[in-house]
Amino acid sequence: MPPSTIRSVLKNKIVLIGILSLFLSFIFLFLLNNFLLFALFLIVFIILLAYNFIKITRKLYDILGTRLMLFVTASVIFLFFLLLAVLIKGSLTILAEESLSNLLFSSTWKPFSGEFGLFAVIVDTLIVTAISMLIAVPISLLSAIYIAEYAPKKFxxxxxxxxxxxAGVPSVVFGLCALLVFVPLIRDDIAPFFGSRISSGFSLFTASLILSIMVFPIIISLCLESFNSVPIALKEASLSVGATKWETIKKVIFRASGPGVLAAIFLGFGRAFGETIAVSMVIGNQELIPKSLFGPGQTLASLIASNYTEVSSIPILASALIFVAFLLFVVVLIFNLLGFLVLRRASKRWKY
Amino acid sequence: MNRRNIEEKIFLGLMLASVFIVMGSLILIVTVIVLNGVPSLSIEILTQTSEGGFYLGAGGGFLNAIVGSLLLALPATGLAFLIGMAIALYLQKDFMNPRIANFIRICLDILWGVPSVVYGVFCLTIMIAIGMTGGSLLFGIIALTLLEIPIITRSIDESIKMIPIGLKESAYSLGSTKFETAVKVVRKQAMPGIIAGVLLGFGRGIGDAASILLTVGDSNYFPTSISDQTAALPTMILNLVSMPDQVVQNKAYAVAFILLMIVLLISIITRYLTKKSSKHIIK
Structure with a gap:
């Protein structure tokens, strides 16, 4: 309790009488051994205490409630750092066994013979994420523009x-659909079309396709938000000097909401980078440097999902997987921060 | 027609195609799951728990997975709601320096973007450290709570930001304390955001597979204590679909159908409740 509250409590005469009666009750108990009077004064004290408690209860609630909220907030922030600390501490075991460069740039992943090279997996992850973004970004952007600018209100x-x-469909459902639709499609039609004769359908490209669908709603809804926040006067000014609607979009709306769009792309990238289940269901789960897009692969996140069962038999594998999780965390952290910085710089430079 | 108009027409066509692709992909997903899931759905499969060897073609249903998923997602959403509510209320200007509050918002946004498998690994690490193997309901709940906290907190926070300052000021001027204002006035005003956030979090929680996969294990029975292993809908789909037998795989589509229906139902309820609760909001 802050001192001001204590002072205000002490100022109250009833409190003084209460403390006096508590004091007297102790004197009667310990010095005079008179239980009857002890009980009497104690009852007086309790009644006064209860009376006082009701009087100060609003203030007390205020203090306790505020403290509780502060405590919860602080512990969640603490949790954020605990998460980082646990991941770092867990990956120290593998870093002591193998050098960082060996981990990142060797491409043999054989946990049973103690080789933990992540290079192939990292390459696969980058390819899958890049392709999915190449598909998702233009489609999401164009749809967002249509929805924000052209579409009638009903639509x-x-x-x-x-x-x-x-956005709310569970990733495992996406994975199942990819398994049912994309895998046969790529095995029978798309891969032979591009001259890749033997493809099981479980491939980097399948994973990219399903990832791009998963990223659509994120990029679209964030883009819509920033398109809608462009002031209408700005558009009207452009239209009134004779620009067509598309020119207005290209030269005014894109410029004004560019940072928002960029931030949306960064966030979508983070989502695609860390998606686990849908990818692990269709990517084929083999830690290879890809020869073609229609061959199997493995991403960082799906590596965790397909290896975690052996954790109890190979202790150091646990540490390797924690290191992978740490990599995921750091990359997503960087991309989120980039998105945030872009938005903040933009809000300083462009004030509409 | 000049060049400018032709360019606009071309891009308009591309835009329509994109919208068609986006909406088509959702329709595709729903139809594929419904077409494959409904034929293998039956009353038995919904009302029985799985028998031993369920993944090898034995009988039984997946009631244990439905109950398991609810036992994971409901407590996690409850916990995340209590924590998120406290944080969102505390992030107001009345309680906290706005600069620190913004820093916390950034932290929460980053946590929102963290892949759910990272939370799974976090819980798995702790489980290994305390010597627990095979998984437990408790750590599943913890992983989901961590996953849902940023979602729920940020959406409550966004709706608290919208509250007109005059409303809070009038509460203060009537002599209410900060805490009373936060709990009695701000909470009621933020109701649509709270409902949306909680249901969004619940939807994410019940559908998330990566964090559950690493933490809860599997079981044919209803969990009886928080240290039991449990089945859950997303993990059951993964287990079923990895089996070679076509009959067993078909069950996965039925489970996916139930999961998708739950998620769709949640989003319909969200729409209805937010609309209903925003009627009494003072703008």
Whole structure:
């Protein structure tokens, strides 16, 4: 309790009488051994205490409630750092066994013979993420523009729930759909078309396709937000000097909301980079440097999902997987921070 | 028609195609799951727990997975709601320096973006450290709570930001304390955001597979204590689909159908409740 509250409590005469009665009750108990009077004064004290408690209870609630909220907030922030600390501490075991450069640039991943090279997996992850972003970014951007600028209001009201629902579909359902639709499609049609004769359908490209669908709703809803925040006067000014609607979009809206779009792309990248289950269901789970897009691979996240069962038999594998999780965390952290910095710089430079 | 108009027409066509692809992909997903899931759905499969050797073609249903998923997602959402509510209320200007509050918001946004498998690994690390193997309901709940805290907190926070300052000021001027204002006035005003956030978190929690996969293990029975292993819908899909037998795989589509229906139901409920609760909000 802060001193001001204690002072205000002490100022109260009733409190003084209460403390006096508590004091007297102790005197009667210990010095005079008179239980009857002890009980009497104690009852007086308790009644006064209860009375006082009701009087100060609002203030007390205020203090306790505020402290509780502060405590919860502080412990979640603490948790954030605990998460980092646990991941770092867990990966120290593997870093003591193998050098960092060996981990990152050797491409043999054989946990049973103690080789933990992540290079192939990192390459696969970058390829899968890059392709999925190449597919997702233009499609999401174009749809976001259409929804924000061209679509009639009725259509907009239909599309918004669609995007929200798409964002909420569990990743395992995406994975299952990819298994049912994309895997046969790529095995039978797309891979032979591009001249890759033997493809099982479980490939880097399959994973990229499903990832791009998973990223759509994130990029679209964030882009919509920043398109909608462009002031209408800005658009009207452009239209009134004779620009067509598309020119206005290209030269005014894109410039004004560019940072928001960039931040949306960064966030989408983070999502695609860390997606685990859907990818591990269709990528083929082999730690190889890819020869073609239609061959199997493994991403950092799916590596964890397909290796965690052996953790109890190979102790050092646990540490290797924690290191992988740490890599994921750091990369996502960097991309989120980049998105944030872009937005903040932009909000300083462009004030509409 | 000049060049400018042609360019616009071309891009308009591309835009329509993109919108069509985006909406088509959702329709594709729902139809694929419904077409494959409904035929293998039956009353038995919904009302029985799995028998031994369920993944090898034995009988039984997946009631244990449905109950397991609810036992994971409900406590996690409850915990995350209590924590998120406290943080979101505390992030207000009334309690905290806005600069620190913004720093915390950035932390939460980063946590939102963290892949759920990282939370799974975090819990797995702790489980290994305390010598627990095979998984438990408790750590599944912890992983999901961690996953849901940033989602719920940020959406409550966003709706608290919208509250007109005059409302809080009038509460203060009537003599209410900061805490009373936060709990009685701000909470009621933020109701649509709270509902949306909690249901969004619940949807994420019940559908998330990566964090569950590493932490809860598997079981054919209802969990009886928090240290038991448990089945859950997403992990059951993964287990079923990795089996070679076609009949067993078909069960995965049925489970996925149930999961998808739960998620769709949640999003419909969210729409209905947010609309209903925003009627009484003072703008």
């Amino acid at each position: 907009r009201n239909i599309v918004r729930p669609f995007i929200d629902v798409l």
